[in-house]
Amino acid sequence: MSILVYANTAKNKVHKSAFEAVSYGAQIAEKSGDSVTAVVVGNADDLDTLGKYGADKVIHVTNDKLNDFQPTLIAQAIQQAAEENNASIIVFSHDLSGKSVAPILAAKMNAGIVTGAVDLPQMDGDFIVKKAVFSGKAYAHVKVTTATKIISLTPNALEKKEYNKTASVEDKAYELGDSRLKVVEQKIQSTDLPLTEAELVVSAGRGLKGPENWGMIEDLAKALGAATACSRPVSDMDWRPHHEHVGQTGVAIRPNLYIAIGISGAIQHLAGVNQSKVIVAINTDPEAPFFKAADYGIVGDAFEVVPKLVVAAKAMN
Amino acid sequence: MKILVCISKAPDTTSKIAFTDNNTAFDKNGVQFIINPYDEWYALVRGLELKEANGGSVTILNVGGADNDPTIRKALAIGADDAVRINMEPTDALGVAKQIADYAKENTFDMVLCGKETIDYNGSQVGGMVAAFLDQPFISNASKLDMAGNTATVERDIQGGKEIVQVDTPFVLSAAKGMAEARIPNMRGIMAARTKPLNVVEPSAFENTTEIASYELPPAKGACKMVSADNPAELLNLLRNEAKII
Ligand SMILES: Cc1cc2nc3c(=O)[nH]c(=O)nc-3n(C[C@H](O)[C@H](O)[C@H](O)COP(=O)(O)OP(=O)(O)OC[C@H]3O[C@@H](n4cnc5c(N)ncnc54)[C@H](O)[C@@H]3O)c2cc1C
Numbered sequence: 340m341s342i343l344v345y346a347n348t349a350k351n352k353v354h355k356s357a358f359e360a361v362s363y364g365a366q367i368a369e370k371s372g373d374s375v376t377a378v379v380v381g382n383a384d385d386l387d388t389l390g391k392y393g394a395d396k397v398i399h400v401t402n403d404k405l406n407d408f409q410p411t412l413i414a415q416a417i418q419q420a421a422e423e424n425n426a427s428i429i430v431f432s433h434d435l436s437g438k439s440v441a442p443i444l445a446a447k448m449n450a451g452i453v454t455g456a457v458d459l460p461q462m463d464g465d466f467i468v469k470k471a472v473f474s475g476k477a478y479a480h481v482k483v484t485t486a487t488k489i490i491s492l493t494p495n496a497l498e499k500k501e502y503n504k505t506a507s508v509e510d511k512a513y514e515l516g517d518s519r520l521k522v523v524e525q526k527i528q529s530t531d532l533p534l535t536e537a538e539l540v541v542s543a544g545r546g547l548k549g550p551e552n553w554g555m556i557e558d559l560a561k562a563l564g565a566a567t568a569c570s571r572p573v574s575d576m577d578w579r580p581h582h583e584h585v586g587q588t589g590v591a592i593r594p595n596l597y598i599a600i601g602i603s604g605a606i607q608h609l610a611g612v613n614q615s616k617v618i619v620a621i622n623t624d625p626e627a628p629f630f631k632a633a634d635y636g637i638v639g640d641a642f643e644v645v646p647k648l649v650v651a652a653k654a655m656n
Numbered sequence: 657m658k659i660l661v662c663i664s665k666a667p668d669t670t671s672k673i674a675f676t677d678n679n680t681a682f683d684k685n686g687v688q689f690i691i692n693p694y695d696e697w698y699a700l701v702r703g704l705e706l707k708e709a710n711g712g713s714v715t716i717l718n719v720g721g722a723d724n725d726p727t728i729r730k731a732l733a734i735g736a737d738d739a740v741r742i743n744m745e746p747t748d749a750l751g752v753a754k755q756i757a758d759y760a761k762e763n764t765f766d767m768v769l770c771g772k773e774t775i776d777y778n779g780s781q782v783g784g785m786v787a788a789f790l791d792q793p794f795i796s797n798a799s800k801l802d803m804a805g806n807t808a809t810v811e812r813d814i815q816g817g818k819e820i821v822q823v824d825t826p827f828v829l830s831a832a833k834g835m836a837e838a839r840i841p842n843m844r845g846i847m848a849a850r851t852k853p854l855n856v857v858e859p860s861a862f863e864n865t866t867e868i869a870s871y872e873l874p875p876a877k878g879a880c881k882m883v884s885a886d887n888p889a890e891l892l893n894l895l896r897n898e899a900k901i902i
């Protein structure tokens with residue numbers, strides 16, 4: 340039996356979330372005694388690096404049809420790899436690519452699936468996976484009853500473990516169907532890391548008064564090596580780009596550190612950030628709800644506090 | 657243009673989350689239910705706009721019990737033409753998707769629109785599964801959808817950016833922010849919704865592949881440690897030496 344992991348790539352490079360998924364698969368394999376096979380589709384380099392996080396073997400599916408993001412065809416490729424390798428568990432990252440491909444595969448293989456896992460499965464007796472529900476306000480323990488199981492792992496939920504194995508790389512040109520979906524144009528953002536994968540995030544809200552005041556937020560983010568985010572009204576008013584909007588209706592993130600500046604802490608905002616490991620709130624209002632969700636707080640005016648933080652952060656580096 | 661919009665019912669975003677029956681069931685006591693925001697604000701409203709521009713119909717589909725009818729009526733009040741409820745308590749995404757796909761197969765639609773995820777189960781599963789069961793293309797996390805004849809031009813969120821794709825009908829799409837602006841039902845819509853058809857259909861047979869064994873609330877947060885506004889450097893010191901994260 341084997342554990343199969345879909346390792347997604349971007350710009351020919353294995354994604355950080357893919358290393359996490361491989362390490363997750365390897366930790367399951369350690370308990371179950373299976374081997375770990377990573378599947379990579381489309382153009383990609385340095386695939387042997389997947390061994391570092393526990394892959395014994397890498398299947399590189401080289402079919403040209405996979406150079407665009409074609410969820411249906413990727414699911415076909417993974418299904419063939421799963422059948423060839425007698426996979427009992429198939430692991431994805433719960434990122435934008437996993438969210439598209441994993442459910443298609445689950446339906447095609449009639450496999451029970453748990454998306455957004457936050458811990459290793461419990462495997463003695465029933466097979467149970469813990470996942471976040473109610474936008475991070477609770478967890479569910481989900482029992483999977485099919486022989487083949489699919490799990491997608493929430494990015495940044497678990498510490499990666501290193502195995503330093505040497506992974507063999509096998510090229511495969513699986514037969515794939517045709518897709519009616521044509522990619523016309525790609526608009527890859529210049530920001531290096533998607534917000535969901537950032538470990539440190541500096542975020543600001545309507546308390547900042549206007550888009551012209553974001554300079555100090557960017558300075559702080561830069562000094563800390565953090566990504567920037569914002570509350571919904573801020574992106575609705577076009578003060579900041581939409582992809583920075585976090586919360587129930589924006590992206591959900593779980594960085595190691597989330598600094599919320601001039602954000603009140605409405606429940607819909609918290610829903611997207613409350614799984615962050617450490618939360619800092621900076622707000623003029625001591626009654627702001629964010630302080631109830633925060634680990635550290637400063638009651639103060641962002642226009643005074645943030646510039647001081649920037650100086651201190653620069654001094655620390 | 658025949659459009660099917662899948663809606664799910666979700667607790668209002670400000671609801672207190674609690675569990676009963678030894679943490680095996682969601683406590684609905686005092687909870688207000690709404691249409692899942694992605695389904696309402698984006699999938700449904702964009703579906704209605706396309707119908708208004710091109711003609712055709714918008715049908716609402718929900719898999720759930722009779723207590724979902726008020727939520728379905730709200731979707732009709734916003735402007736859908738008719739609704740179907742598949743009479744089954746949803747327990748598993750594959751089961752829900754199978755019901756939706758079976759209905760869509762029998763009643764052929766040009767497109768099936770879903771939300772990108774439900775805000776209670778946070779699955780991001782049903783849309784992709786419906787596409788797989790129907791053998792149709794799946795465009796996930798779409799932020800724009802335009803039609804010219806039977807060709808759709810869609811902007812979708814992908815890892816690290818956005819992409820414009822084209823696909824001919826039929827297809828399945830999951831909707832994210834950007835697709836449309838929320839609409840508030842007016843009095844005429846609410847009146848009209850009362851007499852619009854809401855057909856109840858019995859589910860087809862299927863077997864569950866997952867079940868929720870139990871729920872758990874996250875541990876209560878400890879008190880927030882306050883740092884003086886006069887000395888923000890202390891915050892960084894705590895983050896480095898106490899929390900050990902920077
Ligand atoms: C269904 C639904 C979904 C939603 N989804 C989201 C979502 O995904 N994400 C989201 O963010 N919101 C969401 N909202 C909106 C949410 O309810 C709040 O309205 C929003 O989060 C408020 O944004 P804010 O905190 O930036 O602004 P405000 O609520 O206006 O808060 C501004 C804060 O800044 C503080 N402040 C003012 N001046 C300063 C200063 N000089 N220095 C420091 N602090 C200062 C104020 O004390 C206040 O606490 C949703 C709402 C609904 C109904």
Ligand SMILES: Nc1ncnc2c1ncn2[C@@H]1O[C@H](COP(=O)(O)O)[C@@H](O)[C@H]1O
Binds near residue numbers: 718
């Ligand atoms: N019970 C249901 N009835 C109809 N549509 C549903 C149901 N559950 C989920 N959906 C649709 O599938 C989408 C994704 O749901 P999920 O996979 O649960 O996150 C939702 O946004 C809805 O459009």
